[in-house]
Amino acid sequence: MSHVNYAEPPAQGWDIHCHTVFSDGTETPRTLVAQARKLGLHGVAIADHDTTAGWGEAT
Structure with a gap:
């Protein structure tokens, strides 16, 4: 069985779910x-x- 480590989301200064x-x-x-x-x-x-x-335009 594999174990995956996930990074903690940024505590401030980011919006990590935008549409x-x-x-x-x-x-x-x-x-x-x-x-x-x-x-x-x-x-x-x-x-x-x-x-x-939308990724290209955002970049």
């Missing part, structure tokens, strides 16, 4: 990143359903 217009969110990836910067976040994780279409 964009490519899924069921309301913002484009570009707007999402801009809002995160304005709030002083270190980063976001795009968790759109069944697609990675």
Whole structure:
């Protein structure tokens, strides 16, 4: 049996579950990143359903 070690999620400064217009969110990836910067976040994780279409724009 294998044991998998998982990293602890960041304690602050990150939103690690965001959706964009490519899924069921309301913002484009570009707007999402801009809002995160304005709030002083270190980063976001795009968790759109069944697609990675917004990743390039967010990068």
